[in-house]
Amino acid sequence: MGTKHSDNGHAGGQVAVADPTKVRNVVLVGPSGSGKTTLTEALLAAAGVINRTGSVTEGTTVCDHDPAAVRQQRSVGLSVAPFMHREVKVNLIDTPGYADFVGELRAGLRAADAALFVVCAAEGVDAATVALWQECAAVGMPRAVVIARCDHQRADIGAEITACRDAFGDGVLPLYLPLRTGGRLSGLVGLITGTPPAAMAEEFAAARDTLIEGIIAESEDESLLERYLEGGDLDQGVLIADLETAVARGSFHPVIPVCATTGLGVPELLEMLTRAFPSPAEHEPPEVTGTDGIPRPRLAADPDGPLVAEVVRTAVDSYVGRVSLVRVFSGTLRPERPVHISGHGMAERGHEDHDNDERVAHVYSPLGATLREVPYCVAGDLCALTKLTSAETGDTVSAPEDPLLVRPWDMPEPLLPVAVLARTRSDEDTLARNLAKLAASDPTLRLERNAETHQLVLWCMGEAHADVVLQRLRAGGAEVDTEDVRVPLRETFAKAGKGHGRHVKQSGGHGQYAVCDLVIEPLPRGSGLEFVDRVVGGSVPHQFIPSVEKGVRAQMARGLQAGYPVVDLRVSLVDGKAHSVDSSDAAFQTAASLAMKEAAAAAGIALLEPLDEVAVLLPDDHLGTVLGDLSGRRGRVLGTEAAGSGRTLVRAEVPCVELLRYAIDLRSLTSGTATFTRRFVRYDPLPEAIAAKL
Secondary structure (H helix, E strand, O other): OOEEEEOOOEEOOEEOOOOHHHEEEEEEEOOOOOOHHHHHHHHHHHOOOOOOOOOOOOOOOOOOOOHHHHHHOOOOOOEEEEEEEOOEEEEEEEOOOOHHHHHHHHHHHHHOOEEEEEEEOOOOOOHHHHHHHHHHHHOOOOEEEEEEOOOOOOOOHHHHHHHHHHHHOOOEEEOEEEEEEOOEEEEEEEOOOOOOOHHHHHHHHHHHHHHHHHHHHHOOOOHHHHHHHOOOOOOHHHHHHHHHHHHHHOOOEEEEEOEOOOOEOHHHHHHHHHHOOOOHHHOOOOOEEEOOOOEOOOOOOOOOOOOEEEEEEEEEEOOOEEEEEEEEEEOEEOOOEEEEEEEOOOHHHOOOOEEEEEEEOOEEEEEOOEEEEEOOEEOOOEEEEEOOOOOOOOOEEEOOOOOEEEOOOOOOOOOEEEEEEEOOHHHHHHHHHHHHHHHHHOOOOEEEEEOOOOEEEEEEOOHHHHHHHHHHHHHOOOOEEEEOOOOOOEEEEOOOEEEEEEEEEOOOOOOEEEEEEEEEEEOOOOOOEEEEEOOOOOOOOHHHHHHHHHHHHHHHHHOOOOOOOEOOEEEEEEEEEOOOOOOOHHHHHHHHHHHHHHHHHHHOEEEEEEEEEEEEEEEHHHHHHHHHHHHHOOOEEEEEEEEEOOEEEEEEEEEHHHHOOHHHHHHHHHOOOOEEEEEEEEEEEOOHHHHOOO
């Protein structure tokens, strides 16, 4: 987003809409390669926003303006493309279809009031798209389906419609059937308003009956069914009105075949977007609280209501600076007005809670990378704000006199670790600045500075996400390299041992004298250190007992064999000696350290590795494959349970070192249909065969 234009509320034919009922926010959803970005180009061209359509392969589309998107030839971020049709403003929200960028998809769902599922006429419906459909159904989001790429050589529109009904349910029905002339796709015929050629009369009649029955089932007019059963004529206007109501309610899902390259179906789709999809006034905004967490009354899409907006995406442009894409839920955003920026609840991902007052200088309507200045942005609309220095993705924008917080949306957990390091010392500062910008813009990226391994670890969604993150770091001037992620191990005693520590030095003047005898025993995992004073007769003066414990703890932190912290020991101080003049706190710390080392040499050291509990949610078809893979990772399956809709939840304990690439491998094993979470549970002994290789 680097180019700006200003035209008094009109920019490239774009109007700043004053009425929320004249806005439609539609997110495009579908797998990578289904044709979402190309469809957006066709709609923009039909609406007169652009003169000619761009190409994904050539990197000339409105939405795929990010250099990473051009390089990968697929969307890697959310992009907004507004247009006007019949005095209604449609904000098309193009989202990535690849699983690594699901955070951008979720942001698009948050900004939208309806979802347009785009499926390729030659590819069927994949399980990930079905899962997303069910997710939208759970929150009642209205949905429609576009059968795209109808000009594909393997396209089979009829089979694809059947596949959509099988995957999404009986509420999915076509509004149009394809017309063919000489074996080629030549047009569409409407099942409500159209008249078919004689050759397809039977097919048309059957499809029309099914559609009308579906509309009647959703209609609130009970007399429709009676008239239909009696064979009476049904008014087309009534049918269309009931259909539009059912779509907006989220209980009926029309299917439209579209060919973006020829324009087939584009006019029909424009009508459906503006007439059937709901306005923001029909979509209940998310819950809000005060910054103190106390719930506030539900909001409405009222331009005169209290200002509440949310930053759904943050980008950093080399020319403009920070650009915040904002969905306004209530009130009106105007330039040259103060606002309050609140961000809470993301501290675990490196985003500390923050509350700041800032000033909105300008309000823009975004069109891909272009910013067109507008005089306002009302409730229900989308806009872009620049140079809000504290705004991050997920933050709430509200009035300074009454700061509010919008309930955050669910963010996926990044599970692929990538260790990075600056190539030279001069790159370290640049790397730190770039990471701060990336963290502000990408809530699916988690930064971890591991104090034990001294590595900077970027937790990403997958390899493609990691590739984009690294490319953006380097584009910002930071030369970075990657290295293997190191898993922090632990040490403990293999068996009980005794150690004698003697620290005696005389070098003239005040000397050093301390002797202590320790008995050390391993404890069960998670026990920590248990220090026991078993000295009798005062052989170690009382004031030096804490010094011995301090020396033990210091040596445990430094490690005894491989430099890993030592855990789970009972250390008993059983005897020792002191000097009335030369004994000191430092001397007894040193003696304790020497005793620890002697005991370790006698008892032997066992290495421990961290263990995570993994919960894998997967389709039943892949259960055997996943269980076998977990076994190969030295995992121990704790149990399985049915999760509904032909899915199973598997719980297992797996060594962390075996999970470094599990996000990639699980996606490969299950064709992207499985998800997993992980949490640390404990440390367990590292097998000797593996420990010998370290």
